[in-house]
Amino acid sequence: MADRFAKPLQEPLFQRMVIVGVGLIGSSLLRAARQRNLVKTLVAADLSESVCTRVREIGIADEVFQDAKAAVVGADLVILCTPVGCIGAVAADIAPHLAAGAILSDVGSVKASVVTAVQPHLSDKIHFIPAHPVAGTEYSGPDAGFSTLFVDRWCILTPPEGADTEATQKLEQFWSEVGSNVEVMTPAHHDLVLAITSHVPHLIAYNIVGTAADLEEVTQSEVIKFSAGGFRDFTRIASSDPTMWRDIFLNNKDAVLEMLGRFNEDLAALQRMIRWGDGQGLFDLFTRTRAIRRSIVAQGQDAAAADFGRRPTPDSKPQ
């Protein structure tokens, strides 16, 4: 794996790439693009003055702007990496300043609402190819990024009907060069897939952490002490960026409510098995879920190493 990404390109794919919004994903893209020589001039734009200052300090971009309008002039690739909720406003702001033939993309975790918010602002000289790299950690901000974040992860592109083939292929190549596998699907299907693989899992993680925090009979200190029994894992997910996640739920409402409805039905059935002591039903479900885990590990989407809340040390592995 490492070999495939060891060598930088001889010729950059793009002349000027602008990352608008320099958080975990944006800063990882800047790092990966530099390491692999994918772009001649790396440009960062962020509304926040403190983020701009930090990006200059860590030196992950060649140029840094607070004003995205000024940043995008002359760019052949602009990637919007802001929370989903403000993508439309950012697109409206920069659209008049985009060069003809430029590729505009994003990294938002929902796609249908992004298309609806962005498309109306664009002339037909701009190639709008939405994207979503399914990769991340629970951390946020320009310091949280790293160049290998996208390696062996999937990036989903949702090009609109009639999108320019060459532009789509070039963006595919870009994602492939930062290490991702690329898949193309419709925005609606993307939103359904992500509702079950990401959005509902986050929602129930946030929810159980909230439930635990509100108990009277069990103290918060007890919840924290004894979190190694499973709760701990949910708090990791439930520490993800609040603004980003608020926007995801507001912008993928239908798919999330649909998947949540199914989750609730299944949970009611499980609850009934517990109430009536249906051990066989519980055992059957608990056995079936093991198989899915095996496939995820086999396909490299998670490590097989046992997780018990510490990084492995020589002594912490099975003897």
Added chain:
Amino acid sequence: MADRFAKPLQEPLFQRMVIVGVGLIGSSLLRAARQRNLVKTLVAADLSESVCTRVREIGIADEVFQDAKAAVVGADLVILCTPVGCIGAVAADIAPHLAAGAILSDVGSVKASVVTAVQPHLSDKIHFIPAHPVAGTEYSGPDAGFSTLFVDRWCILTPPEGADTEATQKLEQFWSEVGSNVEVMTPAHHDLVLAITSHVPHLIAYNIVGTAADLEEVTQSEVIKFSAGGFRDFTRIASSDPTMWRDIFLNNKDAVLEMLGRFNEDLAALQRMIRWGDGQGLFDLFTRTRAIRRSIVAQGQDAAAADFGRRPTPDSKPQ
């Protein structure tokens, strides 16, 4: 931390310890007890012939028995490490063979039902001190154990009213020597605390993996590919031992149903926020849950390192 556990005891605490049921926890106890010289003679008992063979091969016990009755003769410490559902039957089987003054304990994840199942079989010459080490991984069996599993984890003791103080203190010392912090509470309170910190989290993890597996519109292959968006973490928990978890839910029914009721209420409120677009409500909850995560990391119950499904490498850390 490592220093505290570097040196073996000069004199063992117990002469003969019998572990009944050699899985993840039982085999970790054997390894930790040997490493720290806590016990003179280490005895393993397991109904399964193949487990006994494996325990002999890896050499983690001095004596290995398929018949627990024969194993416990002359023991001053017997720890039942079987699934909770058969602890009562095992206790009935071995009780007549226990030496007067022996400490009998267990490691079950529920406590009230264990007390009800075990106590009636015991004479008043046996010191029954139930215990629950809140530690584990998603793996099972004698090969899954390791000597440091209990380091910095909490072990909860639930001695019955009027339990022998000396016996309780000796068992406390044993758990402290394998690295745990010890807390004493009633079985009923234990079951409530664990319902929210462990049992309900496992239940909803099993549930969402089941929901995802049953979808028609999203294929299983898509669920696996795009699991890095959050789903992945739930499959880890949902790959835990099915028998153990069936028994936990059947034996901690009341507390689990109570906590699940609260979880469902809170989830309904969250669902309503999404349906009605209450961004502020979502943001407030998502911010509140971050604080609990910080406490868990601060108190050493989880690592702060970003988790993105691979073990950290030099390049995968923020630059």
